[in-house]
Amino acid sequence: MxxxxxxxxxxxxxxxxxxxxxxxxxxxxxxxxxxxxxxxxxxxxxxxxxxxxxxxxxxxxxxxxxxxxxxxxxxxxxxxxxxxxxxxxxxxxxxxxxxxxxxxxxxxxxxxxxxxxxxxxxxxxxxxxxxxxxxxxxxxxxxxxxxxxxxxxxxxxxxxxxxxxxxxxxxxxxxxxxxxxxxSRSFAVALTSCTTPAAGRPGFELPDDEIEVGVGIHGEPGRRREKMRPAREIVATALDAVLEDQPLAAGDETLVLVNGLGGTPLIELYVVYKEVADALAERGVRIARRLVGNYVTSLDMAGVSLTLCRTDTDMLALWDAPVDTPALHWG
Amino acid sequence: MxxxxxxxxxxxxxxxxxxxxxxxxxxxxxxxxxxxxxxxxxxxxxxxxxxxxxxxxxxxxxxxxxxxxxxxxxxxxxxxxxxxxxxxxxxxxxxxxxxxxxxxxxxxxxxxxxxxxxxxxxxxxxxxxxxxxxxxxxxxxxxxxxxxxxxxxxxxxxxxxxxxxxxxxxxxxxxxxxxxxxxSRSFAVALTSCTTPAAGRPGFELPDDEIEVGVGIHGEPGRRREKMRPAREIVATALDAVLEDQPLAAGDETLVLVNGLGGTPLIELYVVYKEVADALAERGVRIARRLVGNYVTSLDMAGVSLTLCRTDTDMLALWDAPVDTPALHWG
CATH class of the missing domain: 3.40.50.10440 (Dihydroxyacetone kinase; domain 1)
Structure with missing residues (x-):
């Protein structure tokens, strides 16, 4: 370690x-x-x-x-x-x-x-x-x-x-x-495991060409293992899972969080966000606000989680209200 | 990959x-x-x-x-x-x-x-x-x-x-x-290599128990390989290198950047910052302002860089001036 x-x-x-x-x-x-x-x-x-x-x-x-x-x-x-x-x-x-x-x-x-x-x-x-x-x-x-x-x-x-x-x-x-x-609904995909300081070794094993689909933030098992795929297909899987649970119709507004799990470079998170934005645009769902970055991480795990929150005017006004913290700052 | x-x-x-x-x-x-x-x-x-x-x-x-x-x-x-x-x-x-x-x-x-x-x-x-x-x-x-x-x-x-x-x-x-x-002076230490999408494999090999001391942001070789050591000792090495090149005396003021190289969890960057703050306090050097996070990264490389900038009142006023960008926002 x-x-x-x-x-x-x-x-x-x-x-x-x-x-x-x-x-x-x-x-x-x-x-x-x-x-x-x-x-x-x-x-x-x-x-x-x-x-x-x-x-x-x-x-x-x-x-x-x-x-x-x-x-x-x-x-x-x-x-x-x-x-x-x-x-x-x-x-x-x-x-x-x-x-x-x-x-x-x-x-x-x-x-x-x-x-x-x-x-x-x-x-x-x-x-x-x-x-x-x-x-x-x-x-x-x-x-x-x-x-x-x-x-x-x-x-x-x-x-x-x-x-x-x-x-x-x-x-x-x-x-x-x-x-x-x-x-709100979320779904995460891991490309690698993560290692806690106390354990000193990865919490689970993931082959070099596989991903954990539906992983938890402590590396808990998800729905299945799959072969690695292009970002567009991984996003489709995550978005389908989210929307199957909570359908969004054309005209609905949503907050989007594309969240890195800790070990994924920001350039990849922007690639993921592009795919999320394209896929939601196709469905006519409007992204009212969004965050792209590492916010809810799992130590050094590579991967991404996607969170959507169906929103309304009141919720958006509260989202836009000033915030002054180490990790979020606006207004 | x-x-x-x-x-x-x-x-x-x-x-x-x-x-x-x-x-x-x-x-x-x-x-x-x-x-x-x-x-x-x-x-x-x-x-x-x-x-x-x-x-x-x-x-x-x-x-x-x-x-x-x-x-x-x-x-x-x-x-x-x-x-x-x-x-x-x-x-x-x-x-x-x-x-x-x-x-x-x-x-x-x-x-x-x-x-x-x-x-x-x-x-x-x-x-x-x-x-x-x-x-x-x-x-x-x-x-x-x-x-x-x-x-x-x-x-x-x-x-x-x-x-x-x-x-x-x-x-x-x-x-x-x-x-x-x-x-300004900087010094970086890598715990892992990084992988460009085009190459598809790590740019260099680093054994499981070694670090690259003085690494460049593309994985260029540094000064030497060393066995992995506690954060306190790694910080001492980086800080000594910086201060040997540009000594800071008791009473001097500095900006500090503790920068993650992309694959290092934020919790570790805070551990590093504690060691930097302690070591500078011992020397009587005042940290006027600081940033802890991933700002100048090397894809998925695990590791940290330390940058110090000896500062004065005018420079600090410009540092404190409002900024509104995706990655830095204050004022």
Whole structure:
């Protein structure tokens, strides 16, 4: 294993220290492993809080900042944060209007956030939870009962974060977050495996001429192995899977995320985006907004995920609202 | 070879079509292979123009936009743009105040930009050129006489672009660009090779337990091969090389770029940044601003480059000036 780390045991603490040093706009509690805005949540605003295993950077810590997350709590690589840590994040982020937990649907995360929600409520913090389960590839998987959560997490965090910033109450922010998740579908394809620092070897084996179709963000198995194919055909497979689950008609508007899994060069992601744009144009579906880049990664895995979110005017206005985080910045 | 492309022959055209579709703020001439701002260069402003081989994305196309480049002209992967293409970029970008070519010091780029400068001047466009040659690893290399150009390109393009936006004349913008290059030094370490679509196999072989110390952005050989080591030691090697060439004293201020070469996860780049920050703090050198991410890449190469630029108040003000491009956005 060749990784730019000091040791598998210190990778998360070292990376958090690096984030603290790199981003003056963040406050990183390296002991509690909680990342908040240096300026804190504005009084009276709902705090959108997320977390999960590390190894998916910039998710979630890179999305902390005005207009998006109030706090993030990263667990060890591919491992859920523990309940105490999640409660610490809720405490640090709550500004009196309650906390929305954004939880990707993996069994460990779901359980730990549930325990944390109860503990936080014992502390007098109001908590709502939204489960993100956008991955249409498989029904159940290694780490999950039901669908896995993936790229839609970014959409949920951005849109819920914008609504919280505008002063909406907890119920409204939770409702919007659930609507975004409900409108989103994802599908991923891996060209290579990925290697966690602790394991030191690839999580699965993939022959030199094969791809994993429907892979999960921890390298969980997808639907099948296939021979490598041109980008256009891979995009067609991913898009068919997404649209089979949630049809989009001519005239519908969608957010698109073409997301690199960590080891794929940006030039290839633009090739993929061209194919997505062409295929949606053929169907008369309008891409209202899009992101192309590495946002929800799986360490060094080569591959791509595609996420579509059927959108409307209100959702778009929240998408366009200003955001100021390490990984997303506009407005 | 597994890459998300349709064919090695179409990768650049497909990627440019993808960029065109993804970024409404850019105008992409896919025939001439020139990327400009959709709004054009403001009349009377100097146009900062850059280009070079593709495969280093987001460099240069991702840096086109207000406050940075007026145009970029990407060649085939790891191949210089041709003179006609560079002239087309100059023509498209010139707004009457002349054009600054930012050229990384590789033989093909230097020659083609020189021919293009003469052709553009025949057309009545005033041209100045700044050569970027910040890589201290080796004196000459496979593609270069003299030092190679690498991470400092981002600093030059940002700071020259900001000065151009403020209305400085061509001589002043060129002078500032040369000053940034003169104050910058870089050093890179590769953990893996990279694979161009045309070659279809890694450009060099690197054993599972070795790193290439001082690698170039096309995989050119560095100073030596070494056994893999902890991040702290790799950073010490890179930082020593940079500071040996340009010493920084306690109290000096520097810009820092911790740049992923394409295949390295962001979590590792933060580990590297922590080590850089610690080592500079020990020496009393102040990090005025910093970037951590994938900006000047080498396709799927795993590894990192470190760039330092000794800075002053004027340079910092230009660094902080607003920028609105696909890859850099603030202010």
């Amino acid at each position: 060749k990784k730019l780390i000091n040791s598998p045991e210190t990778v998360l603490d070292d990376a958090l220290s690096g984030m603290a040093a790199a981003h003056p706009g963040l406050r990183v509690d390296t002991e509690a492993r909680v990342i908040t805005r240096a300026s804190g949540t504005r009084p009276g605003k709902v705090a959108v809080v997320s977390g999960g295993g590390s190894g998916h950077e910039p998710l979630h810590g890179g999305f902390v900042g005005a207009g998006m997350l109030a706090a993030a709590c990263p667990g060890e690589v591919f491992t859920s944060p523990v309940p105490d840590q999640i409660v610490a994040a809720a405490r640090a982020a709550d500004a009196g209007a309650g906390v929305l937990f954004v939880v990707k649907n993996y069994t460990g995360d779901v359980l730990n956030f549930q325990v944390a929600a109860e503990l936080a409520e014992d502390d007098g913090i109001r908590v709502e939870t939204v489960l993100v389960d956008d991955d249409v590839a498989v029904r159940d998987s290694t780490h999950t009962a039901g669908r896995r959560g993936t790229g839609a997490t970014l959409f949920v965090e951005k849109i819920a974060g914008a609504l919280a910033e505008q002063g909406a109450d907890l119920a409204a922010v939770a409702k919007a977050a659930r609507a975004v998740n409900g409108a | 597994k890459k998300l492309i349709n064919s090695p022959e179409t990768v650049l055209d497909d990627a440019l079509s993808g960029m065109a579709a993804a970024h409404p703020g850019l105008r992409v001439d896919t025939e001439a292979r020139v990327i400009t701002r959709a709004s054009g260069t403001r009349p009377g402003k100097v146009a900062v123009v850059s280009g070079g081989g593709s495969g280093h994305e987001p460099l240069h196309g991702g840096f086109v936009g207000a406050g940075m480049l007026a145009a970029a002209c990407p060649g085939e992967v790891f191949t210089s743009p041709v003179p006609d293409q560079i002239v087309a970029a100059a023509r498209a970008a010139d707004a009457g105040a002349g054009v600054l070519f930012v050229v990384k010091n590789y033989t093909g780029d230097v020659l083609n930009f020189q021919v293009a400068a003469e052709l553009a001047e025949d057309d009545g466009i005033r041209v100045e050129t700044v050569l970027v040659d910040d890589d201290v690893a080796v004196r000459d290399s496979t593609h270069t006489a003299g030092r190679r150009g690498t991470g400092a390109t981002l600093f030059v393009e940002k700071i020259a672009g900001a000065l151009a936006e403020q209305g400085a004349d061509l001589a002043a913008v060129a002078k500032a660009a040369r000053a940034v290059n003169g104050a």
